[in-house]
């Protein structure tokens with residue numbers, strides 16, 4: 440009897456890893472890093488309950504680190520199978536995995552230099568060599584094209600509308616049964632990304648519940664962003680936007696461009712302080728036909744993702760100069776939850792002044808600096824220093840790339856028959872429980888909130 444074991448994103452939003460054990464073969468669906476709370480991050484260091492060498496193949500739903508960022512560690516641990524993903528995911532993985540390795544190595548190095556690690560010496564979770572090796576194992580597969588993964592089992596990727604290349608993975612077992620791994624679900628009627636594609640059936644379904652207990656605010660045509668930009672300009676400050684280098688940057692720039700064109704905000708210098716974000720923008724521009732149809736042919740080309748005074752900050756020296764500058768500007772830098780990356784230097788420099796604004800545009804997981812700031816922390820620890828928070832902290836939920844409860848239910852309403860079981864994953868407890876109850880009440884489907892390391896029979 441095939442079984443499924445939840446090795447991550449069970450009871451939490453990060454660390455997505457689902458092990459499909461067919462008896463003869465084992466397939467891992469997603470291979471994400473745990474992020475946020477220390478107790479969760481520590482799990483990245485625990486051995487998996489299965490030897491990496493015993494996993495035959497891997498399927499990635501998309502290139503966010505909480506879905507792919509553990510892959511180099513798996514490879515370092517002996518995994519030698521193929522990694523199936525869409526071409527867009529392969530593109531973005533070529534950016535995020537080496538970058539993640541660099542951050543791991545830098546953090547370990549800094550911790551050793553400054554002695555603020557409890558581990559002597561601090562080691563990286565994986566290295567650039569591990570990441571490069573992992574990239575050679577990626578096997579791109581276009582959307583809606585079933586391919587064999589291991590004998591008798593095939594996977595097809597269906598567009599999820601959550602990120603360039605994002606997909607649900609529909610796995611068809613030897614007996615014809617289908618298991619749909621929902622990945623992260625995108626949203627309806629948003630700019631840049633397409634709507635999540637409709638699915639009619641699955642025998643077993645895994646659905647994400649990041650915003651399972653919430654509704655996003657109605658689309659306000661950029662009004663909130665315009666207000667935040669103009670308010671920051673009136674105080675003569677800088678606007679810092681921590682953003683995942685892949686995913687939110689495109690939408691932030693899309694809106695800034697629209698607001699500038701309508702003269703609703705001044706054309707400020709906009710700095711994309713992330714070489715990776717700039718490269719990701721190029722991948723987006725190259726795959727416009729996979730994006731929202733609103734990105735009309737007339738507007739096609741790189742200009743879709745460029746404001747009037749946009750600069751890509753390439754070198755570290757330029758980034759340092761930008762951190763030290765007090766001139767009004769908009770700075771977009773990663774990481775999105777302020778867990779690492781260049782944004783930390785910008786935050787350390789701007790948080791102490793009430794002139795500045797820090798704007799969060801994505802989900803902030805428990806235990807991250809982003810969550811602490813959004814929750815109103817007055818002191819934030821960055822690189823071993825306590826930084827006082829006087830800057831304005833703002834948050835726009837409408838730019839989320841995750842479906843809210845209503846959108847998840849809308850997507851589920853496309854099913855012509857109920858799955859025999861719907862497992863809820865990728866959410867914090869309140870969101871998982873709330874969505875579980877709603878699916879039971881509104882669709883009368885059996886549901887189960889997956890627990891960490893729980894194994895279920897299919």
Ligand SMILES: [Zn+2]
Nearest residue numbers: 501503601623
């Ligand atoms: Zn995601």
